[in-house]
Amino acid sequence: MATNPPFQLFPSSQGSGLGLGFLDSPEPALPPPPPPVEVLSSEVSSSVDFEVDKVTIGEITLLKGRVSTKEVFGLPNSDLVPGVYEGGLKLWEGSIDLVKTLEKESQTGNLSLSGNRVLELxxxxxxxxxxxxxxxxxxVHFQDFNAEVLRCLTIPNLNANLSEKSSSVSVGETEVRFFAGDWSEVHQVLPLVNNDGETNKKGGYDVILMAETIYSISAQKSLYQLIKRCLAYPDGAVYMAAKKYYFGVGGGTRQFLSMIEKDGKMVYSMMNIKQGLHCSSSTMIL
Ligand SMILES: C[S@@+](CC[C@H](N)C(=O)[O-])C[C@H]1O[C@@H](n2cnc3c(N)ncnc32)[C@H](O)[C@@H]1O
Incomplete structure (x- = not known):
């Protein structure tokens, strides 16, 4: 990119000690990732129990689905199993911080999501x-590593929230689609990418949202390449909530920002920093 689009970075941790500290060993060799696919909203699971809780985020109330990792993946209640299940069934604090920041940005007029093309990674x-x-x-296009997460949680959660708000907000006009796959391959199925691998000059997403996605050093490069393929040029922005450091795995904002700086194609700014007991986290815009 000739002109640097803004990549604002904002920290997001609550100091609850959830610094992915459960991952205390180096990243193991991973199994081959599941193939990239589009998951249709009609493929929503009807066999897995789905319950909802309310989440209050500042002045906003959203619904948060609850499903069992054991029921969906046959795994005990683990936060993630690298290369198999990447944590999508749990609600991580960064996504709450990200919503708070988006609301603040909307209220101050710095961000208008209305009419935009959005991708949540x-x-x-x-x-x-x-x-x-x-x-x-x-x-709004949604991506997760696991198709099961989209079928059993993301789609029911979107449906629950939209039907809850449909009496008070005009919803239903948004094109929503769902895509599963590893960041190194999912561009093959995403609609708004430039598959030449160059910065997207022909469209792309105006806004990319992501929370708690940079904990694995080995995945950061493919995530960044994907962002460059998908982000509209030159005015697209990425809003990202992440921790400075994810204990045990070594990923975090330091490595990610250093990669961006070395590449020299994007700029970032820090929007919010929360200091916690064990780590600090941030929201940024790329
Ligand atoms: C820690 S979870 C965060 C989930 C959600 N954003 C939140 O904050 O509650 C990490 C997310 O990134 C996705 N993810 C992790 N590694 C990935 C990879 N290599 N390729 C594609 N998606 C990946 C997972 O499927 C999961 O949705």
């Missing part, structure tokens, strides 16, 4: 993408 519960739907984005 590593969505899980997808609260930031759901917020974009409620704010009238034209397009």
């Amino acid at each position: 590593g969505c899980g519960h997808a609260l930031p993408g759901i917020y974009a739907c409620l704010k009238g984005s034209d397009v």
Whole structure:
């Protein structure tokens, strides 16, 4: 990119000690990732129990689905299993911080999601993408590593939130689509990418949202390449909530920002920093 689009970075941790500290060993060799696919909203699971809780984020109330990792993946209640299940069934604090920041940005007039094309990467519960739907984005595409997460959690959670708000907000005009796959391959199925691998000059997403996606050093490069393929040039922006350091795995904002700086194609700014007991986290815009 000749002109640097803004990549604002904002920290997001609450100091609850959830610094992915459960990952205390170097990243192991991973199994081959599941193939990239589009998951249709009609493929929503009807066999897995789905319950909802309310989440209050400042003045906003959203719904958060609850499903069992054991029921969906046959795994005990683990936060993630690298290369198999990447944590999408749990609601991570970064996504709440991201929604708060988006609301603040909207209120101050710095951000208007209305009419925009939005992509949420590593969505899980997808609260930031759901917020974009409620704010009238034209397009919201959701991506997760696991198709099961999209079928059993993301789609039911979006449906629950939209039907809850449909009496008070004009929803239903947004094009919502769902894509599963690894960041190194999912561009093959995403609609708004430039598959030449160059910065996207022909469209792309106006806004990319992501929370708690940069904990694995090995995945950061493919995530960044994907962002460059998908982000509209030159005015697109990425809003990202992440921790400075994810204990045990070594990923975090330091490595990610250093990669961006070395590449020299994007600029970033820090929007919010929360200091916690164990780590600090941030929201940024790329
Ligand atoms: C820690 S979870 C965060 C989920 C959600 N954003 C939140 O904050 O609640 C990480 C997310 O990134 C996705 N993810 C992690 N590694 C990935 C990879 N290599 N390729 C594609 N998606 C990945 C996972 O599927 C998951 O949705």
